[in-house]
Amino acid sequence: MSSHRGPSTFILSVLCFGFAFLYVPILVMMAYSFNDSALATVWGGFSTRWYSALLNNEQIINAALLSLKIAAVSATFATILGTLAGLALTRMRRFRGRFLFTGLIAAPLVMPEVITGLSLLLLFVSLQQLIGWPVSRGASTITIAHITFAMAYIAVIVQARLASMDESLEEAAMDLGGRPMQVTFDITLPLIAPSMISGWLLAFTLSLDDLVIASFTSGAGASTLPMVIFSKIKLGVTPDINALATIIIGTLSLGILIASWIMLRSQRKTSAQRQSG
Amino acid sequence: MSQANHSIPLGDKLWRWLVISLPYWWLAIFFLAPFAIVFKISFADPVVAQPPFSNFFDFSPGAESWLLATLDNYRFITEDNLYWISYFKSLKIATISTVLCLLLGYPMAYGIAKCQPGTRNILLMLVILPFWTSFLLRVYAWIVMLGKTGAINSLLLKMGLITTPIEMLYTDGAVYLGIVYTYIPFMVLPLYSVLEKMDTNLQDAAADLGARRWQVFFNIILPLSMPGVIAGSMLVFIPALGEFVIPSLLGGIDSLMIGRTLYDEFFINRDWPLASAVATVLLFIIVVPIMLLQSSLKEHS
Numbered sequence: 001m002s003s004h005r006g007p008s009t010f011i012l013s014v015l016c017f018g019f020a021f022l023y024v025p026i027l028v029m030m031a032y033s034f035n036d037s038a039l040a041t042v043w044g045g046f047s048t049r050w051y052s053a054l055l056n057n058e059q060i061i062n063a064a065l066l067s068l069k070i071a072a073v074s075a076t077f078a079t080i081l082g083t084l085a086g087l088a089l090t091r092m093r094r095f096r097g098r099f100l101f102t103g104l105i106a107a108p109l110v111m112p113e114v115i116t117g118l119s120l121l122l123l124f125v126s127l128q129q130l131i132g133w134p135v136s137r138g139a140s141t142i143t144i145a146h147i148t149f150a151m152a153y154i155a156v157i158v159q160a161r162l163a164s165m166d167e168s169l170e171e172a173a174m175d176l177g178g179r180p181m182q183v184t185f186d187i188t189l190p191l192i193a194p195s196m197i198s199g200w201l202l203a204f205t206l207s208l209d210d211l212v213i214a215s216f217t218s219g220a221g222a223s224t225l226p227m228v229i230f231s232k233i234k235l236g237v238t239p240d241i242n243a244l245a246t247i248i249i250g251t252l253s254l255g256i257l258i259a260s261w262i263m264l265r266s267q268r269k270t271s272a273q274r275q276s277g
Numbered sequence: 278m279s280q281a282n283h284s285i286p287l288g289d290k291l292w293r294w295l296v297i298s299l300p301y302w303w304l305a306i307f308f309l310a311p312f313a314i315v316f317k318i319s320f321a322d323p324v325v326a327q328p329p330f331s332n333f334f335d336f337s338p339g340a341e342s343w344l345l346a347t348l349d350n351y352r353f354i355t356e357d358n359l360y361w362i363s364y365f366k367s368l369k370i371a372t373i374s375t376v377l378c379l380l381l382g383y384p385m386a387y388g389i390a391k392c393q394p395g396t397r398n399i400l401l402m403l404v405i406l407p408f409w410t411s412f413l414l415r416v417y418a419w420i421v422m423l424g425k426t427g428a429i430n431s432l433l434l435k436m437g438l439i440t441t442p443i444e445m446l447y448t449d450g451a452v453y454l455g456i457v458y459t460y461i462p463f464m465v466l467p468l469y470s471v472l473e474k475m476d477t478n479l480q481d482a483a484a485d486l487g488a489r490r491w492q493v494f495f496n497i498i499l500p501l502s503m504p505g506v507i508a509g510s511m512l513v514f515i516p517a518l519g520e521f522v523i524p525s526l527l528g529g530i531d532s533l534m535i536g537r538t539l540y541d542e543f544f545i546n547r548d549w550p551l552a553s554a555v556a557t558v559l560l561f562i563i564v565v566p567i568m569l570l571q572s573s574l575k576e577h578s
Contacts, residue, residue, distance in 0.1 A: 181292040
């Protein structure tokens with residue numbers, strides 16, 4: 001919408017307010033993570049002592065390692081399943097149960113987490129009674145839960161990309177005798193790779209961040225990082241969590257910015273090639 | 278596609294089957310089937326056992342009836358005020374937060390859509406970025422801001438505007454703030470995608486014919502952006518209704534949203550059948566907004 005008139009003063013001030021609202025709390029929290037004093041009211045000088053306290057906190061380190069492991073595994077499986085779902089919805093024209101399939105992809109995106117978590121736990125308990133699997137709940141059951149809700153996000157991202165993509169390359173490959181599976185691997189997947197990468201990243205961060213579903217599907221042994229953080233911040237502000245939050249949000253933001261910059265550059269390159277070719 | 282089914286090579290058929298069935302069955306087993314189990318257990322009796330609910334069927338000889346189902350949980354939900362209050366309060370908080378998100382998100386989306394394409398992408402990135410980082414830690418950032426010894430209170434104290442700290446954390450106001458803060462990207466993005474594609478000719482024509490700015494907005498822009506308004510509102514309203522983290526971290530003891538009640542029923546009282554009944558009722562409440570969302574998305578595409 002490029003009208004002749006730019007945004008009005010009212011719109012500009014709402015924009016400024018909106019972005020301040022989004023970013024000021026995070027920046028304040030990051031600033032406090034370098035506060036030497038444990039009290040938020042007093043500025044005790046610049047210090048990195050909460051960061052070194054974090055490195056010596058075995059509970060947090062173990063939980064972080066577990067969370068990273070679950071996030072990497074679940075994001076990978078979710079990307080495979082979500083991409084297949086996206087292909088099924090856009091490239092496989094007719095099949096039975098398509099309507100239900102579409103609903104099953106959309107529903108996890110809006111389902112309240114307490115319901116998803118509760119229902120998955122009851123499934124695991126019932127399965128255990130019925131077939132003896134899963135023997136105990138922990139990392140593996142959390143991973144299955146995360147694959148399930150993350151694959152829906154990836155399916156939506158991949159589906160949007162596939163729907164907006166020109167199908168002529170795939171059709172040409174088919175006309176030249178390529179088998180459907182071959183065409184998917186040689187033509188379609190390389191073309192949608194950027195969407196798959198951003199889907200994987202989204203699944204990774206969603207898994208890393210999930211508290212409610214992990215709390216329901218975890219057993220006695222396994223505590224993920226959000227579970228540990230939640231039990232600590234329920235009691236109020238703790239300076240080492242400020243430091244942890246700064247590390248997590250800083251790393252994730254940097255990763256996302258770099259990833260989107262690379263994707264933008266590769267997009268520009270392909271469009272430039274297309275123009276010169 | 279005019280080929281008859283039998284002439285398709287086996288490998289192609291297998292591939293097609295794999296692409297469709299693998300994600301389909303995964304979701305059927307790990308997303309759809311669990312709801313059936315929740316529904317079933319909501320009719321069970323809580324018992325002190327592992328797992329803590331009674332069996333649904335009893336085929337043992339001498340049993341009074343093979344089907345052991347009870348409506349006790351649903352009766353309990355309707356009789357105990359706690360659940361009415363929780364459902365009502367969740368609806369109220371979700372509705373007000375959605376309106377607040379709309380009031381802030383609409384002008385933001387409109388402003389972003391009006392910017393130059395280069396600026397637009399940067400601003401859009403800035404809206405999406407928080408969504409990619411930790412939700413839990415962003416809620417926590419408000420504990421740092423709002424606490425009795427938090428950033429806002431210490432600033433106001435230092436400026437001499439107040440003499441005693443204001444109670445901001447652990448109130449309903451903090452819950453509204455937290456929901457608007459975390460869900461605002463879900464409101465801005467669908468609104469932006471509608472506003473960005475909107476044809477400006479109608480607006481220009483109306484302006485040429487002497488319509489004022491607010492008239493153009495209320496008579497043309499707003500009606501045309503309704504699919505985005507509905508999609509954004511439902512994307513905020515539905516998850517806000519079942520929200521657990523925000524009321525339990527920012528709300529007071531009395532901020533009984535249904536997600537929190539369900540969580541407590543499950544983890545503290547260990548009454549799984551009752552928690553299942555609460556979940557089933559919540560599911561029926563969100564069916565209507567989900568259908569609204571579906572139809573608005575279909576209209577949009």
